[in-house]
Amino acid sequence: MLQVILKRIAIAIPVILVVASITFFLVRMAPGGPFDAEKVVPPQVMKNLNAVYNLDAPLLIQYKDYMFNLIQGDFGPSFRYPGRSVTEMIFTGLPVTLELAFYAILIAMIIGGLAGVIAAVNRNTALDYIPMTIAMIGICMPTFLLGPLLVLYFGIHLELLPVSGWDSLAGDKILPSITLGAAYAAYIARLSRGGMLETLGQDYIRTARAKGLPEYQVILRHALQGGLVPVVSFLGPAVAGLIGGSFVVETIFQIPGLGRFYVEAAFNRDYTMILGTTIFFSALIIFFNLLSDIAVLLMNPRARSQA
Amino acid sequence: MKNSYLYIFCLISFFGCSKAIAPVDSALDKQILHFGNGSEPQGLDPHIVTGVPEHHLLIAMCEGLTIANPKGGENLPGVAKSWTISPDGKTYTFYLQEDAKWSNGEQLTASDFVWSWMRILTPSLGSQYPDMLYYVKGAPEYHQGLSDDFSSVGVTAVNDFELKVELTNATPFFIKLLSHYSTYPVHKDTVLKHGSIDDRNGQWTRPGNFVCNGPMNLNTWELNKEITVQKNPLYWDAENVRLNEIRYYPVSNESTEDRMFRAGQLHVTNVVPLEKCPVYIEDKNPDLRIEPYMGTYFYRVNTNHPVLKDKRIRLALAYALNRQLIVDKVSKCGQLAAYSFTPPGTAGYEPDTSIPFDPDLAKSLLAEAGYPGGTNFPVLEILFNTQEGHRKIALAVQQMWQQNLGISVQLVNQDWKVYLAREMTGDFQISRAGWIGDYEDPNTFLDTLRPNRGNNKTGWANQRYDDLLAIANSTNDQELRYSYLNEAEKLLIDEMPIIPIYTYVKAYQISSDVKGWYPNIIDTHHPKFIYLER
Numbered sequence: 001m002l003q004v005i006l007k008r009i010a011i012a013i014p015v016i017l018v019v020a021s022i023t024f025f026l027v028r029m030a031p032g033g034p035f036d037a038e039k040v041v042p043p044q045v046m047k048n049l050n051a052v053y054n055l056d057a058p059l060l061i062q063y064k065d066y067m068f069n070l071i072q073g074d075f076g077p078s079f080r081y082p083g084r085s086v087t088e089m090i091f092t093g094l095p096v097t098l099e100l101a102f103y104a105i106l107i108a109m110i111i112g113g114l115a116g117v118i119a120a121v122n123r124n125t126a127l128d129y130i131p132m133t134i135a136m137i138g139i140c141m142p143t144f145l146l147g148p149l150l151v152l153y154f155g156i157h158l159e160l161l162p163v164s165g166w167d168s169l170a171g172d173k174i175l176p177s178i179t180l181g182a183a184y185a186a187y188i189a190r191l192s193r194g195g196m197l198e199t200l201g202q203d204y205i206r207t208a209r210a211k212g213l214p215e216y217q218v219i220l221r222h223a224l225q226g227g228l229v230p231v232v233s234f235l236g237p238a239v240a241g242l243i244g245g246s247f248v249v250e251t252i253f254q255i256p257g258l259g260r261f262y263v264e265a266a267f268n269r270d271y272t273m274i275l276g277t278t279i280f281f282s283a284l285i286i287f288f289n290l291l292s293d294i295a296v297l298l299m300n301p302r303a304r305s306q307a
Numbered sequence: 308m309k310n311s312y313l314y315i316f317c318l319i320s321f322f323g324c325s326k327a328i329a330p331v332d333s334a335l336d337k338q339i340l341h342f343g344n345g346s347e348p349q350g351l352d353p354h355i356v357t358g359v360p361e362h363h364l365l366i367a368m369c370e371g372l373t374i375a376n377p378k379g380g381e382n383l384p385g386v387a388k389s390w391t392i393s394p395d396g397k398t399y400t401f402y403l404q405e406d407a408k409w410s411n412g413e414q415l416t417a418s419d420f421v422w423s424w425m426r427i428l429t430p431s432l433g434s435q436y437p438d439m440l441y442y443v444k445g446a447p448e449y450h451q452g453l454s455d456d457f458s459s460v461g462v463t464a465v466n467d468f469e470l471k472v473e474l475t476n477a478t479p480f481f482i483k484l485l486s487h488y489s490t491y492p493v494h495k496d497t498v499l500k501h502g503s504i505d506d507r508n509g510q511w512t513r514p515g516n517f518v519c520n521g522p523m524n525l526n527t528w529e530l531n532k533e534i535t536v537q538k539n540p541l542y543w544d545a546e547n548v549r550l551n552e553i554r555y556y557p558v559s560n561e562s563t564e565d566r567m568f569r570a571g572q573l574h575v576t577n578v579v580p581l582e583k584c585p586v587y588i589e590d591k592n593p594d595l596r597i598e599p600y601m602g603t604y605f606y607r608v609n610t611n612h613p614v615l616k617d618k619r620i621r622l623a624l625a626y627a628l629n630r631q632l633i634v635d636k637v638s639k640c641g642q643l644a645a646y647s648f649t650p651p652g653t654a655g656y657e658p659d660t661s662i663p664f665d666p667d668l669a670k671s672l673l674a675e676a677g678y679p680g681g682t683n684f685p686v687l688e689i690l691f692n693t694q695e696g697h698r699k700i701a702l703a704v705q706q707m708w709q710q711n712l713g714i715s716v717q718l719v720n721q722d723w724k725v726y727l728a729r730e731m732t733g734d735f736q737i738s739r740a741g742w743i744g745d746y747e748d749p750n751t752f753l754d755t756l757r758p759n760r761g762n763n764k765t766g767w768a769n770q771r772y773d774d775l776l777a778i779a780n781s782t783n784d785q786e787l788r789y790s791y792l793n794e795a796e797k798l799l800i801d802e803m804p805i806i807p808i809y810t811y812v813k814a815y816q817i818s819s820d821v822k823g824w825y826p827n828i829i830d831t832h833h834p835k836f837i838y839l840e841r
Contacts, residue, residue: 032724036731037357038741040761041435044451048433052507082350082507084530092530148562155570163570164563166532169330251560254567256531264559269724 093258107181112188138186236292329571396477681713767804
């Protein structure tokens with residue numbers, strides 16, 4: 001197991017460096033610069049600005065300097081927000097995004113897992129069709145539609161919950177968490193149903209039933225562990241996707257998370273911020289994939305022996 | 308489904324099922340204004356930032372020599388309690404408030420202005436607004452590195468409370484410039500404690516470090532969440548400041564902001580969503596405000612283009628547009644059809660120009676230029692940055708040109724920075740543009756189209772136009788000056804390097820609790836006049 005982890009980490013480092021290099025040159029190829037604005041910056045001022053941010057050096061020198069600083073863990077200053085370092089901005093937004101992703105995944109797992117198991121156990125009945133139809137609608141419904149709908153009903157019509165904010169007003173985390181979690185709940189419901197159906201057809205389940213175990217014990221003690229393996233392997237990329245894809249929910253609900261910085265950095269051509277967030281997200285994706293692989297190894301003896 | 312309802316129910320009961328008290332309701336007693344501020348400010352250093360959200364924050368926390376009049380018109384005293392102007396209009400002497408203090412209790416003196424203006428003119432600071440002070444004698448030379456002796460710049464502290472400013476030319480709008488944040492003073496010791504004079508990344512603007520001289524003090528600053536400022540008891544006019552706190556929310560999504568307002572989380576919004584504006588007008592929404600704004604929406608014409616360099620074609624394009632129809636049926640938010648570049652009523656200036664909607668005249672001009680009925684006219688391209696409002700206008704313009712002139716028009720939308728880059732390099736034929744005045748004077752519009760101005764971007768250079776503006780800005784007689792500016796404006800509309808479409812309006816929502824908030828063309832609402840009352 002340790003060997004697997006070390007091997008994965010060893011692969012991760014060059015992957016991140018390649019991502020950094022490709023991103024560095026890609027953002028420079030995009031037309032427009034960080035200081036372009038509707039009110040044109042006079043050439044003299046532009047020259048001074050480029051000098052301040054080392055943008056007047058040849059591109060390869062800039063690349064060398066950037067990579068040198070990156071290896072030392074320095075993402076540089078933000079071009080858009082003078083006085084803020086990229087590291088500071090990432091670590092300001094990250095806890096919020098992580099918390100949002102955590103609640104969303106929790107909601108997704110509880111609702112999705114439960115719905116999937118119920119559907120599988122009650123295969124081809126109304127208790128199967130109804131949750132699965134809802135799951136299909138959930139997969140298809142974009143967050144930018146679900147979010148405002150929930151806000152209109154619970155926030156403006158019923159006046160029960162705040163319509164925006166994070167950690168400012170009581171209950172302001174509920175609607176964004178549900179909005180972000182809903183689509184993933186739908187995926188998890190379908191995955192866990194599939195996994196459970198496969199497991200429920202196995203010989204050892206029949207053996208358990210033949211021994212006279214009550215059905216709930218068969219499901220909870222025997223079927224669930226195998227049935228949820230697809231869900232667990234989905235969780236790694238899902239968490240990474242939740243963090244990177246939280247932009248829409250963060251915008252709808254005015255949440256000060258990392259997703260907004262990421263997207264706005266691209267629009268603003270905030271070179272260092274684009275690079276910093278891209279590298280950071282790449283590292284997160286690698287990390288969560290590794291975590292979910294480890295979890296699968298722990299849950300599945302066959303995979304463990306192959307590893 | 309049953310499960311999801313159950314879960315939502317559990318969550319809601321956990322956090323309490325009672326109706327929440329809206330922030331605007333609880334704000335009345337405490338005099339806390341909840342303000343929708345558009346987007347996260349770049350920063351709070353008045354010499355570095357550019358933009359409207361920053362302007363809203365800085366007028367609360369700092370103060371220049373004058374402040375913009377909330378009811379429009381001449382500026383009011385700020386740090387300067389009075390001033391005198393020499394007969395030739397070139398020398399200004401400002402007498403400062405003796406009780407003007409920095410928020411750390413130190414006395415604010417004339418030399419603070421001298422140092423601050425030296426800072427913004429320091430080339431290595433990379434300020435984007437040094438040109439606001441280019442009217443001061445020697446300032447452009449110092450900023451462009453032609454001189455490194457700041458004593459050659461025409462700003463001197465005669466004593467602690469007297470500041471003398473010498474200008475190159477009589478600049479009748481100079482007093483107006485002094486309410487712009489780029490001319491604000493900064494606290495020298497605080498700036499230097501956290502960096503050098505030209506340090507863009509100094510930490511002096513952080514809560515706890517920030518020292519300035521406005522009616523409010525910086526209290527908290529949470530990125531992308533909110534900035535709170537609280538009343539500054541040391542402000543020279545503190546007894547007239549009634550608000551205790553302002554909370555600025557950087558809500559960049561218009562629909563989110565609208566929902567926040569409806570749920571009682573905001574007193575004032577920054578905008579009204581595009582699609583909601585006509586609905587609110589029809590519903591007679593009592594909170595909706597639509598006020599004239601000092602900005603013009605126009606199409607920029609690339610006069611270096613082989614076809615568009617012909618003035619007759621530019622005029623044909625302008626005359627083929629039904630502006631009234633565009634504002635009535637397309638933009639639909641109270642915008643005013645524009646027949647001049649400078650919005651009418653800017654500092655009492657009324658441009659005497661007209662642009663007829665006359666398809667027949669347009670057709671004959673096009674025929675005269677060699678394209679009767681639009682035959683052989685190359686496909687024209689309209690460049691705009693990706694946004695629904697711009698797309699709708701472009702579609703209407705495309706339709707009108709096709710119908711009235713018989714020419715083909717193609718629409719090209721680009722990401723904001725790509726659009727800017729293409730405009731800058733002249734890689735366009737016609738491009739969508741907007742200009743918002745920096746200060747209330749026609750010069751802020753007309754100056755942009757002088758030859759060699761970076762914001763011209765049309766390639767149009769007219770010596771007579773340049774001369775007229777130069778003469779206008781060297782005279783101290785306002786009436787004479789406006790007549791020169793009017794002549795320049797007529798010349799501009801006669802040459803049509805830009806095609807005005809509409810004058811912007813400021814559309815927003817405001818709670819009836821907010822008092823002391825007056826409509827004005829520059830959309831400046833100084834917090835010291837605002838209070839809450841129901």
